[in-house]
Amino acid sequence: MRLLLKNGNVFDYKNKLNDKYDILIEEDKIVKVEKNIEETADQVIDCTNLNIIPGMIDIHCHLREPGGEHKETIETGSKSAVAGGFTTICPMPNTKPTPDNVETLTYIINEAKRVNLCNVLPYASVSKGEKGEELVNFEELRKAGAIAFSDDGMPVVNSRMMRQAMIEADRLGTYVASHCEEKSVSAGAINAGPVADKLGVQGVLPEAEEIMAAREIVISETNGVRGHVCHISTKTSKDMIRDAKKRGVKITCETCPHYFTFTVDEVLKAGANAKMNPPLREEKDKQAIIEGLKEGTIDCIITDHAPHAEEEKNVELSKAPNGIIGFETALSAEIMNLIEPGHIDYLDLVRLTSYTPSKLLHIDNERGTMEVGKKADITIFDPNEEYVYTKEMIVSKSKNSPFIGKTLKGKVKYTIVNGNVVYQG
DSSP, X not given: OEEEXXXXXXXXXXTTEEXXXXXXXXTTEEEXXXXXXXXXXXXXXXXXXXXXXXXXXXXXXXXOTTTOTTTOOHHHHHXXXXXXXXXXXXXXXXXXXXXXXXXXXXXHHHHHHHHOSXXXXXXXXXXXXGOSSSBOOHHHHHHTTOOOEEOTTSOOOOHXXXXXXXXXXXXXXXXXXXXXXXXXXXXXXEETTHHHHHHXXXXXXXXXXXXXXXXXXXXXXXXXXXXXXXXOOSXXXXXXXXXXXXXTOOEEEEEOHHHHHOOGGGHHHHGGGGOOSSOOOOHHHHHHHHHHHHHTSSOEEOOOOXXXXXXHHSSOTTTXXXXXXXXXXXXXXXXXXXXXXXXXXXXXXXXXXXXXXXXXXXXXXXXXXXXXXXXXXXXEEEEXXXXXXXXXXXXXXXXXXXXXXXXXXXXXXXXXXXXXXXXXX
């Protein structure tokens, strides 16, 4: 099978490509990236006025299976991911049962292979049952296919245990992704402040994230091991990580589109569909997140795609579960809130959504760039197409999104995984 992409605007951060090119794909690999390829192919796609980037990689999402299939399945989540332009996704382990054993982890891997839409690289949990009481067998789970380790959704409260986990993961060439939440100060529905007061709900203190982020920096620095902080949302978290990196600490971090798109005020419009953990913050935090993406403090953008059934979200704010879906709106949020205002350019976008994620996961030998010989994982989109995001067009099984009803810009037209067109919009 030979696939030829013609006349597209190609952006590749590693090789600093930023021009019109043709791309020839043979089987699952890129075989040519040149100005004008005149070769026969089984399929030719005219990419005039379209942008072509290395397939987007989401290192933090939730597919809910096993145990939460009424919210999402590996199949429906994969369909939503490729509709959003993602070619590789890494589901978190807060499923029921959790992948704290080879059997459950293998089930997830095999089901993803059966679905065969995108590359699914699952996390295993740090502790058995995500209870924070006993560490899993890191080596066994790593050999079975765990891309990394996390108790996401729950913090690892015991600092000795977290230290052991970070050291062991680092020894195995991977990392622990830390859900930073100091439980003694994290109770509440939304960010503490005037909006929480107006709605009469308890507010989540920003220190809940920041205290635990500081701990992970200390463990990383003291032991010389890699640490990774999940979904940062506050100015203080960003500043601490920036300063640690300047000292040479091996700490990395991620953020989500909702933290550079919205503030806590969005809860007044979208209600529980704007409730997540960590919560939406204040304007100063939103601006700090944008600055962190510009300056390189924040390593990558993730979706934290977190589907919930409508009846679960359609309750009073304090009782609704945390989380929103994010695969299908991430690219538009990045275009509208980062590219168009001039905070970053498309090469930066590739750095944040593909190149650096591939390096964090140690899959950059195959993915994350548009080089000849690499896997043909490619996202093709129209950066100028505008549309109103409606509930009816959502591919995910769940519909919990604050973007519903909003005019978005940027539409995925083709998603190519291992040389196969898996989505056409």
